Structure formats: C-alpha cells, structure tokens
Amino acid sequence: MNQIATPKFGVGAPLRRKEDEPLITGEGIYTADYMPEGCLHGFVVRSAMAHAKISVENADEIREMDGVHLVLTGKEVDGKKMPTQARLKQADGTDYWLPPQPVLCSDVVRYVGDAIAFIVADDLNTAKNAAEMLEVDYDPLDLVVGIENALAPGAVKVWPEHGSNLAFTFGQGDEAKTEAAFAQADRVVSVELVNNRIVANYMELRGCVAEHDPEDGRFKLTLGTQGGHGMRDTICSILKLDKENLRVITPEVGGGFGTKLFCYREYPLSLIAAEQLGKPVRWAGDRMDHFVTDAHGRDNLSTAELALDGDSRILGLRVHVKAAMGAYLHQFGPFIPHVGVSMSSGLYDIPAVFAKVEGVYMHTVPTDAFRGAGRPEAAYLIERLIEKAGEETGLGPVEIRKRNFIKPEQLPYTTQTGRMYDTGDFAGHLNKAMEVADWAGFKSRQSKCAEVGKFRGIGLSTYIEACAFAGSEEATVEVGDEGNVTLLIGTQTNGQGHATAYSQVVAEQFGVNIEDIEVIQGDTDRVRKGGGTGGSRSIPIGLPSVRDASISLVKKVKELAADRLEAGVEDLELESGVVRVVGTDQQITLAEIAAASDEPLFAREEVSQSECTYPNGTHICEVEIDPDTGDIAIENYVIVDDFGVTVNPLLLAGQVHGGAASALSQAMCEQTVYDEDGQLLTASLLDYRMIRAADLPPIHFETRNIPSTTNAMGIKGAGEAGTIGGCAAIMNAVQQALKDGAGVTDMIDMPATPLRVWDAIQAVR
Numbered sequence: 001m002n003q004i005a006t007p008k009f010g011v012g013a014p015l016r017r018k019e020d021e022p023l024i025t026g027e028g029i030y031t032a033d034y035m036p037e038g039c040l041h042g043f044v045v046r047s048a049m050a051h052a053k054i055s056v057e058n059a060d061e062i063r064e065m066d067g068v069h070l071v072l073t074g075k076e077v078d079g080k081k082m083p084t085q086a087r088l089k090q091a092d093g094t095d096y097w098l099p100p101q102p103v104l105c106s107d108v109v110r111y112v113g114d115a116i117a118f119i120v121a122d123d124l125n126t127a128k129n130a131a132e133m134l135e136v137d138y139d140p141l142d143l144v145v146g147i148e149n150a151l152a153p154g155a156v157k158v159w160p161e162h163g164s165n166l167a168f169t170f171g172q173g174d175e176a177k178t179e180a181a182f183a184q185a186d187r188v189v190s191v192e193l194v195n196n197r198i199v200a201n202y203m204e205l206r207g208c209v210a211e212h213d214p215e216d217g218r219f220k221l222t223l224g225t226q227g228g229h230g231m232r233d234t235i236c237s238i239l240k241l242d243k244e245n246l247r248v249i250t251p252e253v254g255g256g257f258g259t260k261l262f263c264y265r266e267y268p269l270s271l272i273a274a275e276q277l278g279k280p281v282r283w284a285g286d287r288m289d290h291f292v293t294d295a296h297g298r299d300n301l302s303t304a305e306l307a308l309d310g311d312s313r314i315l316g317l318r319v320h321v322k323a324a325m326g327a328y329l330h331q332f333g334p335f336i337p338h339v340g341v342s343m344s345s346g347l348y349d350i351p352a353v354f355a356k357v358e359g360v361y362m363h364t365v366p367t368d369a370f371r372g373a374g375r376p377e378a379a380y381l382i383e384r385l386i387e388k389a390g391e392e393t394g395l396g397p398v399e400i401r402k403r404n405f406i407k408p409e410q411l412p413y414t415t416q417t418g419r420m421y422d423t424g425d426f427a428g429h430l431n432k433a434m435e436v437a438d439w440a441g442f443k444s445r446q447s448k449c450a451e452v453g454k455f456r457g458i459g460l461s462t463y464i465e466a467c468a469f470a471g472s473e474e475a476t477v478e479v480g481d482e483g484n485v486t487l488l489i490g491t492q493t494n495g496q497g498h499a500t501a502y503s504q505v506v507a508e509q510f511g512v513n514i515e516d517i518e519v520i521q522g523d524t525d526r527v528r529k530g531g532g533t534g535g536s537r538s539i540p541i542g543l544p545s546v547r548d549a550s551i552s553l554v555k556k557v558k559e560l561a562a563d564r565l566e567a568g569v570e571d572l573e574l575e576s577g578v579v580r581v582v583g584t585d586q587q588i589t590l591a592e593i594a595a596a597s598d599e600p601l602f603a604r605e606e607v608s609q610s611e612c613t614y615p616n617g618t619h620i621c622e623v624e625i626d627p628d629t630g631d632i633a634i635e636n637y638v639i640v641d642d643f644g645v646t647v648n649p650l651l652l653a654g655q656v657h658g659g660a661a662s663a664l665s666q667a668m669c670e671q672t673v674y675d676e677d678g679q680l681l682t683a684s685l686l687d688y689r690m691i692r693a694a695d696l697p698p699i700h701f702e703t704r705n706i707p708s709t710t711n712a713m714g715i716k717g718a719g720e721a722g723t724i725g726g727c728a729a730i731m732n733a734v735q736q737a738l739k740d741g742a743g744v745t746d747m748i749d750m751p752a753t754p755l756r757v758w759d760a761i762q763a764v765r
Contacts, residue, residue, distance in 0.1 A: 010508030043127035050678020074106020086335035091171035113292030167359035181316030185307035197299035204254025210270035227532015250522030256494035258369035297370025326366030340374025383728035457737025468540035483591030490530010511575035536717035553603035617641030630758030644716035659722020665691035
C-alpha cells in the first residue's frame with residue numbers, strides 16, 4: 001500500500017522503512033556481492049607476534065608460485081603511512097609526537113595482527129596458501145600489555161625513540177579552581193573504574209574491491225564506509241592522489257558503529273595492486289581479521305572524585321582518565337577520550353571541574369571511535385560516581401541527582417569544560433521513568449525475590465551527550481525528466497533508515513509517495529561532497545538541508561508552472577506529482593515542467609549548525625541475580641529520552657533499542673582479553689561473548705521532548721543515546737542487588753559476568 005505524503009506522513013509519522021524489502025529478502029547489494037570480471041583476490045599476512053623485529057625471507061620465491069600475481073612487502077610500499085587525523089594540543093600547549101604507522105611493516109611489528117605483506121592471487125585459497133609459504137623471520141622483543149603495566153617504571157617502551165609509553169596528556173577545565181573547591185569540601189567521594197575494551201562486531205565484515213582505469217588514470221574503490229568522501233580524502237593523502245582521480249562507492253553497509261569510519265591498510269594496498277596488475281583486486285576480511293585489525297573501542301582506566309558541601313551539593317569534580325591507544329595512534333584515536341571528558345559533568349550543576357586524559361601506548365590493536373565515542377565512557381564514570389555519592393550521603397540515587405541537576409531555568413548552561421546545554425528538563429524525564437518503572441514498588445518485588453533466595457536490584461542512569469557536532473551537510477534535490485524526485489546527500493546509511501527519514505521530508509513538500517523518491521548516497525562521483533555518518537549527525541545535520549532544498553525546488557517548480565498555467569504562484573498546489581490551480585482542473589505534471597525547463601531542475605542547500613545538540617534522558621534497569629550461579633536476569637528496562645523533535649518514532653525506537661542492547665552487552669559480557677605475550681585470547685565469537693536476544697527484556701521507550709534551539713529543526717539526534725545511558729543503569733542495579741542481598745560493598749567493574757558476580761558474593765561470604 002502506497003504511503004502518500006499528506007501531512008500525517010511527514011515529519012513525526014511512524015512510517016515503516018521503505019528500504020527494508022530488498023534487505024530482508026536477500027536482494028541487498030553489499031561489497032561482497034560485487035565481483036567484476038577478471039577480479040583477483042588479496043590476502044594480508046599478519047604478525048603472529050606482538051613485538052618483534054622481522055624480515056621477509058622468500059618473497060621472490062612466492063611471486064613465482066602458480067596463481068600468484070603480486071607480493072607486496074614493506075619494501076615495495078616504503079614511505080606510505082597511515083594517518084592520524086586527530087591533531088590536538090596537549091595540556092601544556094605543545095603538539096604530541098606522532099608514531100609512524102606504515103602501510104606494511106618492514107622492520108618491526110608492534111601487535112598481533114600488524115600487517116607484513118599483501119599477496120594477490122587468482123583466488124583466495126591460492127593467496128592463503130602462498131601466505132602459509134611466506135617465510136617471516138621473527139626476532140622476539142619484550143612487550144607490554146595493559147595500562148598500568150605500560151605506565152609502570154621501567155616498562156618496555158612501544159616506541160623507544162619517544163622514550164615513554166605516555167602518548168599525550170590533555171586537560172580540560174580549571175585545575176586551580178577545582179583544587180580550591182576540594183579544599184573546602186565537607187565530603188569527598190571517589191571511584192576507580194575500568195571501561196572494558198570491546199570489539200565492534202558489526203554483522204557485515206570489511207572488504208573492498210579496487211579497480212584502475214589505465215586510460216584515464218582513475219581509480220574506483222567499492223567498500224562499506226560511513227562516508228565515502230572522507231574515505232576518499234584519507235586514501236588520497238596516503239597514495240598522493242588528486243581527489244578527482246579516486247571514486248569511492250559504498251553499497252549497502254551492514255553496520256558501522258564508528259569503526260567503519262576509518263581507512264584501513266587493505267584499502268590503499270588493494271588500489272596499489274589494482275594499478276600494478278591492471279585488474280580488479282578484491283580483499284574480503286573474515287571475523288578473525290576483524291578481531292585483530294579493526295580498531296577496538298573503550299579501554300579506559302579512570303578515577304573520579306566529587307567534592308560535596310554539607311548539604312551534599314557538588315562543589316567540584318576531578319577526573320583522571322588513562323586511555324589505551326594501542327600500538328599506534330589510530331585515525332581519530334586521541335580525539336575520543338578528549339571529547340569524552342568534555343562531558344564529564346553530566347547533567348549536574350558543577351561549578352569547578354578539571355579533567356585530565358593520558359593516552360597510553362601498548363602492544364595491542366589501536367583503539368578509536370565506537371558507538372558513542374567517549375561519551376558513554378564519561379556518562380558511565382559520572383553516573384557510577386553520583387550513585388556512590390547518594391549511598392555515602394544517605395540521600396539515595398534519586399535525591400542526590402535531583403539536588404544537583406541543572407535546573408530548567410538555568411538553561412542555556414555552559415559547563416566548566418565548555419559544553420553549552422540549550423534545553424532540557426532533567427528531573428522531568430527522571431520522574432517519568434520512575435513512574436513507568438514502578439520505582440515505588442521495588443521494595444515489595446525485592447522482598448519476594450529474597451523469599452526464593454534471589455537478589456534484586458534497581459539502578460538508574462541519567463545521561464546527556466554531545467552529538468551532531470558543528471558543521472553542515474549539502475543536500476541536492478532534483479526533478480527528473482519523468483517527474484521523478486531524487487535526493488543526493490553525502491551522509492551514509494549503515495542501517496539507520498536514512499532513505500525513509502529523508503524521503504518523509506521531501507515527500508512532505510512535494511506531495512508524492514515516499515516510495516517514488518530516490519535517495520542517493522555513497523558515490524563520490526554523483527554526490528559533490530559529504531561529511532558522512534558519525535556522532536549522530538545524519539538526521540540533525542542533514543535533514544534541515546534536505547528540507548530547505550525541497551522547499552527551494554518546490555518554489556522553483558511552482559514559478560515555472562505559474563508561467564505555463566498563467567496563474568499566480570500563490571494559487572497553485574503541488575500534490576501527487578501534479579501542480580494545479582486551486583479549485584480548477586488546470587494542471588501540469590512535474591514531468592512536463594522538467595521537460596519544459598531550459599536547464600536541469602534542481603535545488604541545492606547547505607544549512608550550517610554552529611553548536612552541538614544535547615540529547616538527554618533516563619535509563620532504569622531492574623535485575624535479578626541468582627547467588628548460586630552469578631547469573632543476571634534483566635527483569636525490566638525503561639528509557640525516557642529527550643530527543644528534541646522526533647522525525648520517525650519507529651526509526652527512533654530501533655536506534656534506541658539497538659544502542660541499549662550494545663550497552664547491556666558491554667556491561668554484562670563483552671571483554672577483549674590479551675595475555676602477557678600480547679596474544680588476543682578473545683579472537684573469535686567462540687571466545688568473545690555478546691549479548692543474545694534471549695538475554696534482553698522488552699524495552700519500554702518513550703520520549704519527553706523539548707526541541708533544540710541549536711538545530712534548525714529542533715532535532716537532537718539519537719543514534720548513540722541508548723549506548724550512552726545503558727552501562728551505568730545496569731551496573732548500578734547489579735551493585736545494589738549485591739549490596740542488599742550479600743553485603744557486597746566493593747564496586748565491581750564491567751563486564752558483570754556470572755563468574756565475576758559469583759566471586760564478589762563469595763568474597764564476603
């Protein structure tokens with residue numbers, strides 16, 4: 001049934017995703033489905049050791065093997081380096097040192113999975129066999145794994161020429177003002193927490209197909225990305241190409257979560273090989289590649305302290321984050337903890353804040369952005385700290401928050417780290433979430449659990465995040481010769497439903513079916529420029545430009561129609577692809593207008609935003625723990641969010657549910673583990689547990705929206721919000737269950753696995 005774009009099908013309508021049918025019927029086209037004629041296959045030889053001097057002994061012999069077309073080693077790609085694009089000033093105003101990350105290592109490897117060689121053959125099995133025959137001589141070197149180990153006196157240096165495993169030091173806030181606040185405090189509350197290292201594990205693994213046209217010298221790269229223009233620019237900087245000479249095409253993408261923003265070594269290697277061989281070259285990663293090469297997330301060791309006065313009002317906050325960077329500084333790696341600590345104060349009115357970040361090198365996979373990128377880490381830290389403050393002061397988790405929330409009348413409010421919160425009612429969504437979760441009835445439910453030997457806990461987390469960062473996104477809307485409407489925009493869907501959300505806005509202006517609107521993303525030749533997708537920016541930043549371009553084009557269409565119909569523009573209406581004079585049978589179709597136009601019929605707009613948006617909300621989680629096994633069952637989960645303006649409630653709920661599942665998975669089971677030799681012990685889904693659908697309860701989600709004043713349409717963004725609010729909610733619930741049920745007072749870290757929970761219970765018994 002067609003969904004006609006009357007006002008009820010515009011912004012705010014709960015339309016089902018129009019892009020789903022091919023995806024759920026197996027008709028979606030992904031990178032793995034693209035196999036041009038004559039395509040060869042690439043395979044990366046990766047380091048088996050975490051730190052060693054290396055030499056490749058028999059590359060020439062491998063090049064002579066049947067079916068092998070090319071063997072690239074560090075020697076052949078010497079001088080080509082992977083970039084670090086997060087350039088920030090340290091606390092002392094200096095630039096931090098940038099370690100060189102070669103496209104292929106030629107002398108030293110620094111983590112298990114570091115790239116040594118690229119072999120191209122007729123098929124993947126031949127390439128793998130050749131890789132098995134390649135002789136790599138390893139001279140093992142001492143290594144270091146773990147933040148505390150890396151910063152210990154006398155620790156092995158990942159980069160001896162740098163002289164330290166301290167990669168950088170950032171500072172935010174006013175240190176002197178904060179120390180003065182602590183000096184007058186009546187009480188200081190502190191926590192030390194681990195934010196566990198995790199692996200993205202998107203459903204679609206990375207891959208690429210590289211092609212080179214010798215006639216015009218242009219390259220084409222087909223791959224899953226979160227933004228083709230940024231990918232193109234990064235690759236061109238590595239290969240010293242003009243941007244006009246590389247076309248990046250992104251088909252369907254099976255999940256990104258930040259980790260597909262980045263350029264990985266296989267992309268420039270495949271392009272180099274395609275040019276040298278004169279044939280397309282395909283590289284397809286497997287799940288092992290993902291674990292040992294794709295950027296990991298989180299991995300922080302953090303301390304935080306609250307200074308409280310006699311009325312338990314917060315005077316100051318001190319934060320110290322030690323953030324694992326891995327063996328290299330990844331593309332945006334240093335930026336992640338930096339932006340994270342800018343949100344250290346959460347929803348609270350804190351007059352003095354100082355946050356310090358130290359980046360740490362170690363012999364592991366580098367870290368970078370993963371869903372939320374620093375903000376989940378910040379929310380987790382402040383929300384577990386405020387929970388402890390509620391316990392130590394006797395106020396409890398609700399009153400300590402309400403007493404210290406930023407009040408609506410204080411907005412707009414600028415935090416001590418420079419964040420400007422524009423709108424919100426933080427106590428309002430907390431109250432609503434408590435009502436829905438039946439907070440008042442918890443004690444009764446806890447007593448019933450105790451009667452059968454179970455522990456029950458309820459925990460909450462109130463959060464705020466910065467997203468839709470300052471910037472813009474160009475949108476172009478076209479009317480084709482057949483009256484079809486096309487939108488071209490440089491964001492990139494990774495499963496969020498962009499085609500539906502954008503089409504709702506275009507359809508609202510043109511009065512056509514959303515199925516009749518084509519949305520073009522993921523082609524740097526067809527779309528002039530684009531900022532890609534990340535930081536929950538696509539809808540808040542992209543949609544205002546889509547709306548304005550649609551309005552501009554409708555105006556142009558009506559002006560052209562007015563000339564043909566000999567009527568005033570104000571007397572015309574546009575609906576179902578037809579412009580008609582109101583109250584008459586005089587009309588002209590969009591196709592006729594396009595055909596009569598002397599030039600292409602389009603409008604292009606780019607709406608800029610100068611400040612972030614700040615989604616916020618409350619998560620409440622209720623759990624039941626079996627003390628005999630340590631198993632946790634989530635009995636209830638409630639989310640009340642402020643997202644400003646809702647574009648499509650169905651799409652919104654999907655994003656929030658997925659984000660919450662990601663947070664609960666990190667909190668309950670996900671953990672990346674290296675042994676003392678730098679070997680990744682959790683290098684497959686046999687060893688790395690993720691949450692299953694059966695582990696999740698139905699999630700109650702609703703909004704209590706207050707439009708943003710910094711966004712042209714009042715939208716605040718939602719793609720990461722579920723992840724940001726989730727971890728602290730469940731961990732606070734688990735902590736309370738353990739305290740009330742077994743007297744556990746020591747704070748436990750994520751993940752709250754059955755063994756960790758059981759051990760905590762046994763320790764007090």
